[in-house]
Amino acid sequence: MNNNTDQKTLDSMHAEHGKTVGQPFCKDAKFSTRNVDVFYADNQAIYDVSLDMGKNEVIALIGPSGCGKSTYLRCLNRMNDTIDICKVTGQLLLDGQDIYAKEQDPVLLRARVGMVFQKPNPFPKSIYDNVAYGPRIHGLTSNKAELDDLVEESLIKAGLINEVKDRLDSPGTGLSGGQQQRLCIARTIAVQPEVILMDEPASALDPIATAIIEELISELRKNYTIVIVTHSMQQAARVSQRTAYFHLGKLIEVGETNQIFTNPAHDLTEKYITGRFG
């Protein structure tokens, strides 16, 4: 297959889901979602969203508060299952497998699709135990030495090792906000996921801690697919390759980050990124 036919296929796929402007699909998608609707009891929160997330790409979900980007993100590792009244319909495929299929175990899915939350939420345990939590429950290591290595490796990847290597036994809640968030990232990496979901990971942090986290995201991209929800357009522009703009539960526009921020195709996107609302 040459590039031309690929582009044609994608274009025809897009024609079927014609409401979103731009290019929501990609060739070798890690995650591929089609016609996703989400309901909270009788209220519809997400309307017919179709979006692909490619391998080793950082895709940013932006949009005004309450536009459904966090809800959509939480569908990707079935975190919405914990809310009784929440109902998800549509097709969500991870490596071609339906993650909402009956036989899919949400616990295994969450081991493959890790999540970092808005507010740093380290467990009230030691730094070591925080990182070792995931590997222990999934039995990833067979002895203490392996676990030690995995914890160290995760802390190295999260860029935290130098700050905590002498006090792995002190409580994780005693770290600063930025360090706590990197600890949470280390904790997520330790499970060795394939996709990392980040829900406004830097919104509770100061600019210096934010810069460190952003650098880390760019680094992590080599090994993981990263979906990041953010309110900061500068952040989206700095860390992501593609950007998706949500508005009132609908996916309005998807495109290369450069194009979205310099030359948005949709009126609403332009209004949002130029700060005329939201």
Add this chain to the structure above:
Amino acid sequence: MTISAILFLLVLLSAFSYFMGRQKIHAVYQQQRQNVDTNVRSKAKFTLPKYFGYVAALWSLVPALIVLLVIEIIDEPIVTNQLTSYMVQSNINVENNFDLYLNEIQNLDANNLADVEPAKIKVFEKLNHLNKIASTAKSVIVFALAILMTIFGLKKIAVGIPARQYFEKAIEIILLLAASIAVLTTVGIVLSVLFESIRFFGEIPVVDFMFGTQWSPQTAIRADQVGSSAAFGAVPLFIGTMLISFVALLVAVPLGLMSAIFLSEYASRGFRSFAKPVLEILAGIPTVVYGFFAALTVAPFIRDLGQSIGLSVASESALAAGLVMGIMIIPFVSSLADDVISAVPQAMREGSLGLGATKSETIVKVLIPAALPGIVGGVLLAASRAIGETMIVVMAAGLAANLTVNPLNAVTTVTVQIVTLLTGDQEFDSAKTLAAFALGLMLFLTTLVLNIIALHVVRKYREQYD
């Protein structure tokens, strides 16, 4: 005039001051408003007239109440004093037995003086006369003061005075008084128990009491009585208390904790809103009901069960009392544990679930450790309840002070012994009755220490997520 009549009239008077005071300020405001232009009027802020009314009412009420209280305290000594001097004057000799004599006089019935000595009748009439004077003087003084203060108060209130601040201060003082009554009562109880215990320890050495293993408090009044070998070793009682409390906690902690986990993490909202109050009703059942349930149902059942497998079980066993007490204290554990588990931030649950932990892994590895201080607090609260519990053990555990840790035997507890020491006609000066105070003091210290630990642990928990 009786006290209640005086109080009633004082309240009426202060209500009058309230309305007068409010009216006075209201009238001034009306006057002022007519003089200012409408634009200014809507912006000007006034202290509401009712606050001036409150201040006026307090002026009428409070000084009069204080004086009334003082008179109530001092009038009896004065009357008694007057009576004594009267009796000395009239040469009535009471042979140093004045209190007894006075008591006799006070108990005379005015309609039935036929066969009473004339001297006593004279004193009785004098007493009545003095009381009447005292009562009249009291009413006159209190009302004169109240009326004076009402006039003064109504005169004093004016638009300029900070009526709101005065009223707030008054509220603060009233609340302080309410709080200090509770605190002073506690202090009083503790001190009285402490002093009686010190009297007891004057007769029985502390070491004998705390480390003695023999408890038989029957003291002989006369030397020739049998069973006079009084022994006050409290060890069997404390061992018995701990044994029963231990059995109770063994029942209550797992059941309470598991029901708390179910209610907070698994139960649907509807079930929870139904089940939690029902569980808390367990704490509201009178303990005497648990007591006969334990004595009539559980104890015989355990005895029969034990016999059927060849064990000898006392018909009043520590096990029966402990089991029933355990059921009783389930709500203390479950309710508090449920609260603290629910209070663990949702972010903790999501963090754990997001890493691929199952619900039960999340509960065991994150929620319970995070809520542990609160759970420990609940358990300690339940433990102090178990230690202080009386009715169940009176009925189900027996009176024999056996020194044993076998829950199939009959044991007795500190509280049960206090009950038996003090029921019936007793004089509060023998070692036997004073022992009750010493036991009470020990029990109080034990539960106090447990409560302090519980409070400390709970406070530590509160700081965790701040």
